[in-house]
Amino acid sequence: MSDILEKIATYKRTEVAERKPAASLSALEARITKVSAPRGFQRALVAHKQPHSLSLIAEVKKASPSKGLIREDFEPATLAAAYQAGGASCLSILTDAPSFMGHESHFVAARNAVTLPCIRKEFLVDVWQVAESRSLGADAILVIMAMIDDALAADLIAAAHAYGMDALVEVHDAPEMERALKLASPLIGINNRNLRTFDVDLKTTEDLSAMVGPQHVLVAESGIFTPQDVARLEKTGATAMLVGESLMRQGDVTQAAKNLLTPA
Numbered sequence: 001m002s003d004i005l006e007k008i009a010t011y012k013r014t015e016v017a018e019r020k021p022a023a024s025l026s027a028l029e030a031r032i033t034k035v036s037a038p039r040g041f042q043r044a045l046v047a048h049k050q051p052h053s054l055s056l057i058a059e060v061k062k063a064s065p066s067k068g069l070i071r072e073d074f075e076p077a078t079l080a081a082a083y084q085a086g087g088a089s090c091l092s093i094l095t096d097a098p099s100f101m102g103h104e105s106h107f108v109a110a111r112n113a114v115t116l117p118c119i120r121k122e123f124l125v126d127v128w129q130v131a132e133s134r135s136l137g138a139d140a141i142l143v144i145m146a147m148i149d150d151a152l153a154a155d156l157i158a159a160a161h162a163y164g165m166d167a168l169v170e171v172h173d174a175p176e177m178e179r180a181l182k183l184a185s186p187l188i189g190i191n192n193r194n195l196r197t198f199d200v201d202l203k204t205t206e207d208l209s210a211m212v213g214p215q216h217v218l219v220a221e222s223g224i225f226t227p228q229d230v231a232r233l234e235k236t237g238a239t240a241m242l243v244g245e246s247l248m249r250q251g252d253v254t255q256a257a258k259n260l261l262t263p264a
């Protein structure tokens with residue numbers, strides 16, 4: 001595991017141990033009955049795919065370990081509504097505080113401001129977090145293969161599906177892809193960011209996409225800045241892209257999303 005993922009996994013286990021006593025599974029399940037039903041994350045990505053472009057998962061991202069503070073003027077509900085107006089198919093909202101300056105309240109505010117399906121962008125190390133995610137309204141969860149073993153990945157996906165959510169299974173290299181393809185989720189994300197060096201290379205999606213068949217829905221993640229990048233990734237057979245920094249750094253994120261979605 002990379003140093004940053006090791007560090008995040010360590011504090012995440014502590015966070016979960018501290019939070020669990022305040023919210024038992026039955027308490028979370030009572031909350032789940034009060035949130036709106038899952039909105040169909042994967043379905044929206046497939047339905048909105050346009051020729052010569054990719055469906056957009058637009059990320060609400062204030063800061064990151066690789067870039068520090070990305071956006072000072074940060075209002076999750078306003079940004080979410082602006083992304084929806086710009087043509088995003090889904091949203092990704094970070095809830096991790098120590099590394100990304102995220103918060104659960106950002107997720108709730110952003111999802112309540114839109115009709116789009118939303119993935120809770122969180123580092124999952126315990127099945128309890130899947131119920132917690134649904135209780136916040138999450139329509140999908142993230143499963144990072146570099147961070148967990150196959151048994152936990154399978155349990156996270158099974159729990160997500162039991163709640164009607166989708167699971168985006170994230171990989172960065174061929175061994176992780178081989179593991180991911182044996183799991184029960186058809187939604188595969190290829191992260192172009194190397195989490196050891198923080199280098200970003202779109203060639204990662206180009207190389208690993210050859211391992212994915214038509215039964216899977218492919219998402220290219222990280223380092224996507226221009227319509228030329230989108231055109232390049234569309235040739236890999238990807239259905240969608242996950243974009244944070246390049247949109248978050250622009251004042252008008254509606255226009256930024258529209259520009260990215262306009263074929264080169």
Ligand SMILES: O=C(O)c1ccccc1NCC(=O)[C@H](O)[C@H](O)COP(=O)(O)O
Pocket residue numbers: 004059061064065066067191195221222223224242243244245246
């Ligand atoms: O973004 C980081 O620095 C990072 C560091 C450690 C673990 C995960 C990290 N990013 C999570 C992501 O998946 C990205 O936020 C997402 O793909 C969007 O990437 P970008 O468009 O490059 O902001």
